[in-house]
Amino acid sequence: MPDSTPHLELFDIRKNFGLVAALNGVRCSIAHRDVVALFGRNGAGKTTLLKILALLMRPTDGHFQLEGVDARRDAADTRRHIGFISHATYLYSDLTALENLKFFGALYDVPHLEERIAQSLRDVQLWDRRHERVRGFSRGMQQRLSLARTFLHDPSLLLLDEPYTGLDPIASGMLDRLIERFHREGRTVVLTTHNLDLRLPVVNHAVVLEKGLVACDERRSRFASKDFEELFKEHVKERAE
Amino acid sequence: MFHKISNLLFFPLILLFPFSLYMVFVYAPEEATMGIIQKIFYYHVSAGWVFMLAFGLVLIGSIGYLVTQRRSWDSFAASSAELGVVFCTISLTTGPLWAKPVWGIWWTWDARLTSTLVEWLIYVAYLMLRAYVPEPTKRANLSAVFGILGALDVPIVYFSIRWWRTQHPAPVMGGGGYLDPQMRVAFFVCLATFTLLYFFLLGLRMKINEAEDEIGSLKRLAGSQA
Amino acid sequence: MLKKIARILWKDILTEFRTREMFSAMFVFALLMVVVFNFAFENAPRDSILQAAPGLLWVAFTFAGILGLNRSNAIERENMSMQALMLAPIDRGAVYLGKMLANFLFMWISELLIIPIFAVLYNYSFTAHFWPFLLILVLGTLGFSAVGTIFSGIAVNTKMRDVMLPILFLPVVVPVVIGAVETSIRVLAGEPLRGMTDWLKILVVFDVIFITVSFLVFEYVLEE
Known part of the structure; x- marks a missing residue:
């Protein structure tokens, strides 16, 4: 698969709830085989973003492409390639x-x-x-x-909304192994978490959302657990001042 | 934007209101059989026209919102529905005031009365729906869907009630048919006054919506900084 | 798409077959209304009760239907499975049609079971004109479920969902109620269907408009 076109590309995604802006123009490019950890405080817009990517929610403005094709053009077909996990069992x-x-x-x-x-x-x-x-x-x-x-x-793209919340140890271990297997199979994963203590060695792309904007977007071959904490503190603190 | 234009209507309205009173009570002759009671007709029918216009514009606003997802369309539809309910209420209360002395009864399940009542209920439901969905985007989408379905229902309601009533003869509506030329002039002045009043109030109501939004966002801003 | 609509319908039938929640709610409620009507019209002459019979039945069906629609939504709310249907690669309109057909089916079957009980309790005969009456039952119930399915989707998003559904539903289905009651009275009095094509047209037009438009706008009800 040519890695030159990103798997998922977000162009200036905005979402307002009334006049309250949840997302203020999120731009981000996610390559094939990325395992993205999306950090942010409560209310930073993580879940909103994920719901938009899963086509559960309509962005107020902006669009995103899947394999270079606008995701909402044939929405039903786009959904065929997406797997979504949230706290509900469905x-x-x-x-x-x-x-x-x-x-x-x-x-x-x-x-x-x-x-x-x-x-x-x-x-x-x-x-x-x-x-x-x-x-x-x-x-x-x-x-x-x-x-x-x-x-x-x-699914070739897996979206997980706070997947570890409320999972028992067996299920959570199962999820770890699944994400790892998924990565090995060459697919893409995006997961949101407010938990900085993420012990998932396959994460190779960290994004920090703050007030509806991408505060930090880093790709490394490997993140150690403490790296997340450092990145988060560095970028979220700056804006609070 | 819209309210800037509609604000200009204030000046003609200041003049039109006393003028329409003059036209109705002085210029137009008194009706031979009904007497002074007939004067209510000018306001009753004008309000009736305005509520139909207002409900029609709820449909336009609702479609506009679903297509563009712009808040101003939602505000337009919501304001128009509110005013429609107000004018419909005027129509529904002036009707019985006229009917009691003329027909001897306050209310009859006549075709036009019944369909007006049902339409009033549909738009009261629309306003209740809005009142019970706290999240603005969700509220706009849901009420636009209901606004469209409700508006499509209006002609079906009208025809079904008309056919239903033709099988049970009811008192014939007064006011239709021939109108004295002077009465007709007075009526059209009244109609124009009410229509302009509607657009003026629509602009005001939309402006209030904007102000409410602004206050809401300022409050949030103040809250987040505290 | 038809296959997937059928899948959604079958899933609801299977669930209903096991729980009988919607069905028992509607059936028992309609039955209670039929019984209570008897006390309400205690002093009315027998002839007038017979004349009002189709009207009584449709009032019972309308209110029982509202109860059933509220139940039907609870099924999709339980594990947020409505969101799962939204994630699936099918048109949201197809979700609407599947749910609508399921609601129609359960309402219609509970109506069919109420009718013989009503016939016995009020000593009223449906048998002579059963087939045309059945057609009206289908058209009227289809109208109820067309409107009810989308409105209950709207109502679940409000703060008082169970109260909101009847407030939205009742004024809008007025043409169905009028049309169904009118045609039922005349059909049961022995009039042929040919004589009431206008009414049948109103019912059909209502069904077609509401099913089509709801199919088109249902995604706005679901999407946030």
Whole structure:
């Protein structure tokens, strides 16, 4: 894949809620295989930005391109390439695990759906309970099924909104491994977090949002955990003064 | 922008209001059978015209907002709906005032009365919807959708109620048909006055919206610096 | 796209089949209204009750429908699954159509079950003119679900969602109520459908306009 065109390019994205500006013109370029950690305080606009990228929210102004093509031009097709994880599980409680995956798999036109579902249910260790209703699942099991649901259609761009919040250790370890595998497979990941203590060695691109603007945009082959803290302090403090 | 033009309407309105009173009460002759009661017709029908105009402009404002996503269109639609409800209320209250002495009843489920009442309810619902969505962008989108669907409903409501009523004969509406030429002149003066008043108030209301927005953002600014 | 609309519909049928939440809410509520009407019209002459019967039924259907629509939304709210439907690579209008058809189906089935009970309780016969009445039932209920599906999507975003739905819904469905009641009275009195094409046209026009426009604007209801 030619790495010259960025995977995701944001042109001056703005979002106002009434007269309150959440995003003030975000510009950013994200290459293929980037694992982006998007930092920022509460209210810095992280979730808003991610929702705009997932086409859940309409920007007030600006646009973004996916593989060089305007993302909103064929919005339904763009969404086919995106996986989105938030604190909600997005599952139907009164359907079984299998039915949930079948439903979403059909909406995404996943090829060889049966085998794919079988594989992903085994991956998240829920194959034996596939005929049980989701309502009876523990929180952790629901989160695992939710992960299986997100990866079912093989997205090339994964957006995660505070993915570690509320995850139990098993699910959170699973998520780590998934993100690493994702990176190895050459895909792109954007995750938001307010937690500077991120122990994810594959992160190679850090972006700090402050008051709806990109305060810092750095790419390195590797970030150590303390680097995030330094970057954040340096850039967020400056603006507070 | 809009209110700068509409503000200019203040001067003609100052003159038009006393003039329309003169036209209605002095210039136009008294109606032979209904007497002085008939004078209400000038205001009743003018208000009726303005509320239809106002509701039509809610549709335009709503479509304008969905297409452009500009706040001014939302403000336009919202202000127009508010004024439409005010003028519709005038129409709905002056109607019974006239009906009681002439028909002997306050209200009848006549086609025009009923459809006016239903339209009034649709736009009251529109205003309630706005009042209960705190987030401005969401409010603008939702009320634009409701504004469009509500406006499309208005002609269907009108026809369904008209057919429904033709099967149950109702008192014939007065005021239609032939009008004395002097009455007609007075009526058109009244109509023009009300229409200009509507546009003047629309501009004012939109300006108030802008001011509210500004106060809101100043408050936030003050809050964030405190 | 049709296949995906059918998927959404099937998902709702499956859920409803297991929980029966929407259905039982509508059925029991409509039944209660039919029973309460009997007390309200205690002193009315029997003839006038029979004349008002189709009207009573449609009032019961309207209010029961509002209850059902509120339930239908709760299903999509539970794990924010409406957002999952928005993330899926389908037109938001297709989401609307799927939900609308599901709402239509559940309303229609609960209406069909209320009718024989009403017939027994009020000693009223539907059998002679059942098929034309069924057509009116379909047209009227389609109008309810066309408007109800998009308005309940609007109402869930407000501060008092359960109250907001009837306030938005009732004035707008006035033409459906009038048309359905008028045609039902006449059909059940033995008039052929040919004599009321104007009314059927109003019902069809209402359904077509509201389904089409809602299909087009539904994404503005969903997107933030």
